[in-house]
Amino acid sequence: MSYEIRSMQPEDGAAVIAIFEEGIAGGNATFDEHAPSWEAWDDKYFKSCRFVLEDANDEVMGWAALQPISARDCYKGVAEVSIYLRNAAQGKGLGSMMLQKLILASEEEEFWMLQASVFPENQPSIIIHERFGFRTVGRRERLAQMNGVWRDVVLLERRSSVVGI
Numbered sequence: 001m002s003y004e005i006r007s008m009q010p011e012d013g014a015a016v017i018a019i020f021e022e023g024i025a026g027g028n029a030t031f032d033e034h035a036p037s038w039e040a041w042d043d044k045y046f047k048s049c050r051f052v053l054e055d056a057n058d059e060v061m062g063w064a065a066l067q068p069i070s071a072r073d074c075y076k077g078v079a080e081v082s083i084y085l086r087n088a089a090q091g092k093g094l095g096s097m098m099l100q101k102l103i104l105a106s107e108e109e110e111f112w113m114l115q116a117s118v119f120p121e122n123q124p125s126i127i128i129h130e131r132f133g134f135r136t137v138g139r140r141e142r143l144a145q146m147n148g149v150w151r152d153v154v155l156l157e158r159r160s161s162v163v164g165i
Contacts, residue, residue: 005098017036020084045065049109050064051098051101062084067080077113078113080115095124117155134157
């Protein structure tokens with residue numbers, strides 16, 4: 001099956017939120033208990049560097065976006081990576097495609113540092129990030145509770161070799 005990555009459009013909102021809900025249900029994607037409304041999601045993420053992955057039937061199978069890590073001006077070139085795939089799209093190398101696209105777009109938009117917070121149980125995500133130059137900078141132990149259980153988070157970061165050098 002063929003896939004295409006394209007810029008996210010407002011009409012993709014329902015699919016983006018549905019995929020986010022699948023991630024919540026999986027238990028290893030986010031601390032969020034409920035998906036936000038499209039409007040809240042749209043306000044949280046940068047307007048640039050937003051993509052969806054479509055299959056040959058034009059169905060949105062995944063999304064990738066960047067969000068600010070801080071409102072402070074000195075951090076304007078630093079962003080948090082989010083990539084979510086439908087369960088049916090996982091394990092096919094599509095996360096790698098999405099991350100590569102996000103990295104290239106982030107550098108075009110002058111981001112010099114990308115970071116990701118990943119549950120240690122989500123080894124496929126950690127492996128993909130490492131493959132694209134992210135390094136583990138630490139493990140935040142018992143960072144927050146999820147369904148009454150303390151969870152750790154692996155913090156990864158990637159410094160651009162072309163922006164901010």
